[in-house]
Amino acid sequence: MPEATLTGVERIAVAFEAARSEGRAALMPYMMAGFPDHESSLAIAAAYADSGADLIELGVPFSDPLADGPTIHAAATAALGAGATLGSALEVCGSVSDRLPVVLMAYVNMVLAHGGAAEFARRAAAAGAAGAIVPDLPLGEAEEVRAALAAAGLALVPLVAPTTPPERRARICAVARGFVYVVSTVGTTGERAELPAALADLVAATKAESEVPVAVGFGISTPEQAAEVGRVADGAIVGSRLVRAAAEAGSPEAAAEAVGAFLRETRVALAG
Amino acid sequence: MSAVEERFGPYGGRYVPETLIAALDELTDAWAQARDDDAFGERLAQLHRDFIGRPTPLYRAGRLSERVGRTVYLKREDLAHTGAHKINNAIGQGLLAQRMGKLRVIAETGAGQHGVATATVCALLGLECVVYMGTEDIRRQRPNVERMGLLGAEVVPVEAGARTLKEAVSAAIRDWVANVETTHYVIGSVVGPAPFPALVRDLQRVIGDEAREQALAAEGALPARLIACVGGGSNSIGIFTPFVADEEVALIGVEAAGEGLESGRHGASLLAGRTGVLHGSLSAVIADEEGQILEAHSVSAGLDYPGVGPEHAQLRDSGRATYTAVTDAAALAAFGELSRLEGIVPALEPSHAIAWLLENGGGEGYDVLCLSGRGDKDLAEVMELTGA
Numbered sequence: 244m245p246e247a248t249l250t251g252v253e254r255i256a257v258a259f260e261a262a263r264s265e266g267r268a269a270l271m272p273y274m275m276a277g278f279p280d281h282e283s284s285l286a287i288a289a290a291y292a293d294s295g296a297d298l299i300e301l302g303v304p305f306s307d308p309l310a311d312g313p314t315i316h317a318a319a320t321a322a323l324g325a326g327a328t329l330g331s332a333l334e335v336c337g338s339v340s341d342r343l344p345v346v347l348m349a350y351v352n353m354v355l356a357h358g359g360a361a362e363f364a365r366r367a368a369a370a371g372a373a374g375a376i377v378p379d380l381p382l383g384e385a386e387e388v389r390a391a392l393a394a395a396g397l398a399l400v401p402l403v404a405p406t407t408p409p410e411r412r413a414r415i416c417a418v419a420r421g422f423v424y425v426v427s428t429v430g431t432t433g434e435r436a437e438l439p440a441a442l443a444d445l446v447a448a449t450k451a452e453s454e455v456p457v458a459v460g461f462g463i464s465t466p467e468q469a470a471e472v473g474r475v476a477d478g479a480i481v482g483s484r485l486v487r488a489a490a491e492a493g494s495p496e497a498a499a500e501a502v503g504a505f506l507r508e509t510r511v512a513l514a515g
Numbered sequence: 516m517s518a519v520e521e522r523f524g525p526y527g528g529r530y531v532p533e534t535l536i537a538a539l540d541e542l543t544d545a546w547a548q549a550r551d552d553d554a555f556g557e558r559l560a561q562l563h564r565d566f567i568g569r570p571t572p573l574y575r576a577g578r579l580s581e582r583v584g585r586t587v588y589l590k591r592e593d594l595a596h597t598g599a600h601k602i603n604n605a606i607g608q609g610l611l612a613q614r615m616g617k618l619r620v621i622a623e624t625g626a627g628q629h630g631v632a633t634a635t636v637c638a639l640l641g642l643e644c645v646v647y648m649g650t651e652d653i654r655r656q657r658p659n660v661e662r663m664g665l666l667g668a669e670v671v672p673v674e675a676g677a678r679t680l681k682e683a684v685s686a687a688i689r690d691w692v693a694n695v696e697t698t699h700y701v702i703g704s705v706v707g708p709a710p711f712p713a714l715v716r717d718l719q720r721v722i723g724d725e726a727r728e729q730a731l732a733a734e735g736a737l738p739a740r741l742i743a744c745v746g747g748g749s750n751s752i753g754i755f756t757p758f759v760a761d762e763e764v765a766l767i768g769v770e771a772a773g774e775g776l777e778s779g780r781h782g783a784s785l786l787a788g789r790t791g792v793l794h795g796s797l798s799a800v801i802a803d804e805e806g807q808i809l810e811a812h813s814v815s816a817g818l819d820y821p822g823v824g825p826e827h828a829q830l831r832d833s834g835r836a837t838y839t840a841v842t843d844a845a846a847l848a849a850f851g852e853l854s855r856l857e858g859i860v861p862a863l864e865p866s867h868a869i870a871w872l873l874e875n876g877g878g879e880g881y882d883v884l885c886l887s888g889r890g891d892k893d894l895a896e897v898m899e900l901t902g903a
């Protein structure tokens with residue numbers, strides 16, 4: 244199995260390349276580790292891998308998630324209430340990381356609190372993670388964490404926002420590893436009826452500056468929206484919509500079934 | 516043009532979503548220019564004098580001095596318009612919002628003093644005002660909620676977590692992330708991402724600048740001790756700043772010990788917290804070993820916060836300032852004692868500073884204590900808690 248010898252950074256590249264070779268954007272569903280409970284989140288991760296996900300974005304629950312809207316905030320609160328820790332989140336990661344690349348979405352306090360960035364990188368790598376997105380670690384604060392992750396072969400995936408000035412966007416792209424995460428809208432995570440008209444231009448400008456793939460997240464709530472994003476970007480990230488599906492299901496099996504059905508439909512839409 | 520600090524030793528920084536970075540850069544530039552701009556300075560000075568009523572008096576508290584066995588002066592921020600030091604910051608940031616062309620202003624509030632101050636400034640300047648406030652604080656600071664409504668502000672109740680200041684700040688930051696192009700966030704203390712800790716300190720140092728001049732005029736020598744309560748840390752940093760270079764002046768910050776530091780129910784980030792990130796800056800935070808932020812507790816809504824400004828963390832580490840903490844019970848007792856001794860009803864927040872002083876009298880020199888606000892807002896809550 245040659246995959247095992249690849250670094251996290253390389254595994255992300257392979258996953259995007261595989262989707263590209265099929266003529267479609269990569270599908271990257273988000274989930275909250277430990278939500279609604281640990282069992283269910285293991286079932287959801289497996290369902291993601293079974294239902295057409297190319298990569299998984301795995302949220303590490305944090306008490307004060309400033310980039311998240313009500314759905315994911317509530318999921319984090321519930322996961323912590325159900326006893327989730329960084330350790331249990333990394334178990335969820337380890338349960339699927341041999342099947343597809345897992346990128347951790349962890350707030351900076353989660354990265355720093357457990358003995359510092361190097362220790363976080365070591366533990367993430369041991370759980371098979373391919374990289375991390377740290378939504379409250381913008382360019383200018385990220386050097387130490389980026390270096391620590393890189394030393395473990397992991398990607399620090401930076402975010403670009405609609406409010407990011409072009410000159411800064413170029414500097415972000417220059418240090419990006421894995422992929423660049425384009426935030427679709429000015430706002431926090433959450434389902435949105437429509438994506439902004441200016442998104443295509445933002446993605447095109449980012450792609451022109453980036454050597455790594457460009458994926459879009461925040462607000463994508465339907466297979467059609469994912470397809471719309473897939474026509475311009477290298478990847479589509481679906482978050483709150485899936486977290487809501489998990490919240491509404493009554494059991495681990497029902498949660499797995501609900502998110503699986505949504506992903507299969509989205510994969511078809513992306514291929515169209 | 517001098518730089519606006521981003522870091523205080525290892526503390527501070529800008530740990531926020533990328534969406535906010537451009538606005539923080541804009542604010543940094545706007546402040547660096549405004550504070551060197553004579554016209555801005557004159558407008559601020561005029562409002563200090565004619566609207567806030569500055570300088571606030573430095574009052575020699577005779578009966579209190581007798582009680583503690585040393586001379587004590589109170590810096591009377593309770594006499595500032597709207598009843599607390601919070602207006603010093605709100606007015607400066609309101610002018611700055613206007614200068615940046617941002618006509619919608621948001622704020623968080625705990626005790627309601629910062630919300631009232633911001634609502635007042637928005638009325639003065641014709642700005643739209645939205646204030647986030649936890650529902651527990653809405654309950655215990657009712658008079659201030661009514662004042663904000665009267666002043667034309669919208670108060671948005673926040674239901675998350677313990678429904679206090681931490682969640683109000685989080686809700687305000689999320690609003691700012693969504694509306695950053697049209698909105699200025701008037702943060703209420705020396706917390707948050709850079710440039711806020713430096714900006715709010717610069718706007719609050721008027722307390723210390725005035726107190727230094729008044730104290731020298733009254734006593735012909737510098738005070739031995741400055742005493743102030745520490746929530747987010749703005750009234751304390753405001754009075755400390757002009758004295759930091761005077762090594763002989765002890766700087767004493769009083770945090771909320773709540774039900775006792777051992778109880779885990781307190782607001783003492785500097786004394787009993789860890790290094791971590793809350794609301795955009797690295798500082799002392801009350802968190803568990805997993806890095807999850809814990810709920811703070813204090814009888815005073817303004818000190819009921821699990822974080823503190825990054826400059827205080829630096830002053831603690833360097834040893835230049837000393838931090839201590841006072842329980843709910845001691846603060847409540849001091850609230851009554853100052854009222855009876857001096858005819859001044861303090862807010863519950865500076866009642867913590869008074870309580871520390873009551874326990875630490877005697878000795879050489881004299882003290883200046885920052886009486887950061889008046890206690891009208893707290894009366895109903897104190898009556899309920901003390902059964903008076």
Ligand SMILES: Cc1ncc(COP(=O)(O)O)c(C=O)c1O
Nearest residue numbers: 704746747748749750817864888
């Ligand atoms: C009267 C008064 N003092 C003190 C505080 C605590 O804030 P800071 O530490 O920023 O001065 C507050 C906060 O609401 C307040 O209303």
